[in-house]
Amino acid sequence: MELRHLRYFVAVAEEKSFNKAAERLFISQPPLSRQIRQLEEEIGVTLIDRDNRPLKLTEAGEFFYDHALQIIKKSDDLRAMTFRKGSFDNSLSIGFVSSILYGILPKVIARFREVYPNIEIKLYELNSWQQTQGLVDGKIDVGFGRLLFEDASIRRMVLREESLIVAVPINHALVKENRTSINLMDLTNENLLLYPTAPRPSFIDYVLELFEARNLKANYLTEVRELHIALGLVAAGEGLTIVPKTLEHLRSQEVSYIPFEDGHLTSPIVMSIRHFDKSELLKTLLDVTYQIYDEEGFDYKREKI
Template identity: 95%
Template sequence: MELRHLRYFVAVAEEKSFNKAAARLYISQPPLSRQIKQLEEEIGVTLIDRENRPLKLTEAGEFFYDHAIQILKKSDDLRAMTIRKGSFDHSLSIGFVSSILYGILPKVIARFREVYPNIEIKLYELNSWQQTQGLVDGKIDVGFGRLLFEDASIRRMVLREESLVVAVPINHPLAKEGRTSVRLMDLTNENLLLYPTAPRPSFIDYVLELFEARNLKANYFTEVRELHIALGLVAAGEGLTIVPKTLEHLRSQEVIYIPFEDGLLTSPIVMSIRHFDKSDLLKTLLDVTYQIYDAEGFDYKRENI
């Protein structure tokens, strides 16, 4: 059984017709029919009920189809990742979420350029979910995000946990009271401005899960397109938002940033790479990140590539 057999079968299963599948595959119909018949004979099971019009998969065929598309996707992903790996010596493509760009990422990139001045660096603003797909399809080589997703082809390293703070307008009661900390409970009836709206899942879902994990509910929240819009609306007195601590210098004349009680609410900074990718470029990027962490006095748990 070869990959082409799987591609032929998937085409027939999805088109529900040998003729349409043959046209999709740019081959003639008789050879396609013979290939599918050989596949069934090799497996010893009938996969397609040919008595139906349109064609219908047998129960075994449905099972085979579900697994065939997974195998084909992994094959395509492997091809894309390998092609990207072949050009890895000349450029490094980095995906990032915007909140990390306003943290230490620029310093990391600047230090990396000192070590590899001839490596072209390409930056892509992608949320954590998009970074996963970007790694798989070869668009990026490494991602810096804030959400953890399970994917067998991707390795995720939590570099550190960053404290979250609440951004409030300077004339908000929480600001006027001179509060040195707040609890998540204090925000349940506030209008929260959560971002980004798409694609999902995103930081919105992470914040809402913080409430749910404590048996709380954000009773009033508005979804906004991105971080800067949320902070702009906070400055205009339209509500509050939750951001990582490294962003508390933004709009500092109009917005007050209040930490959470005991600093218990955090957001992970996650570095994602393709599994088993042990490139010297990635090792250097990770080392440089830890050098910046040391210089900034951040707590972190060291990982190795």
């Protein structure tokens, strides 16, 4: 069984016609029919009920179709990732979520440039889910995000946990009360401005899971497109939002930032790379990140590539 046999079968299954599948594959119909018949003989079962019009898959054919799609996708992903690896020595493409750009990422990139001044660095603002797709498609080589997703082709390393804080309008009652800390229960009846709306899952879902884990519910929430809009609406007195601590300098004349009481509400900073990628560029990027963590006095757990 070869990969082309799977592609032929998938085309027939989706077109429900040998003629249409042959047109899609740019081959003639008789050879296509022979290839599918040989595939069925090799497997030992009938995959397509040819008595139906349009053609219909047998139960075994449905099973084979689902798995053939997965194999073809993995093959295409491998091709894209290998192609990207071939051009890896001349450039480094980095995906990031906007909140991390306000942290130490600029320092990491600047330090990395000192080590590799001739490497072209390309930056892409992508949420954590988009970074997964970007790594598989070969668009990026490494991603810095805040959500964890399961994908067999991607390795995720939690670099550290960053404290979350609440952004509050400067004239809000919580500020007037001189509150030095807050808890999630205090926010259940506040208008929470959560971001980003798309693509999902996003940081919105992470925040809502924090409430659910404590048997709490955010009774009033507004989903907004991005972080900057959320902070702008907070400054206008339209609500509160939850952000990582590294953002506490933004709009400081209009927004106050209050930490959570227990200090355990955090957001992970996740570095994602392709599994088994042992590039020296990635190793240097990770080493530089830890150097800056040490200089900044951050707690973290060291990983290795």
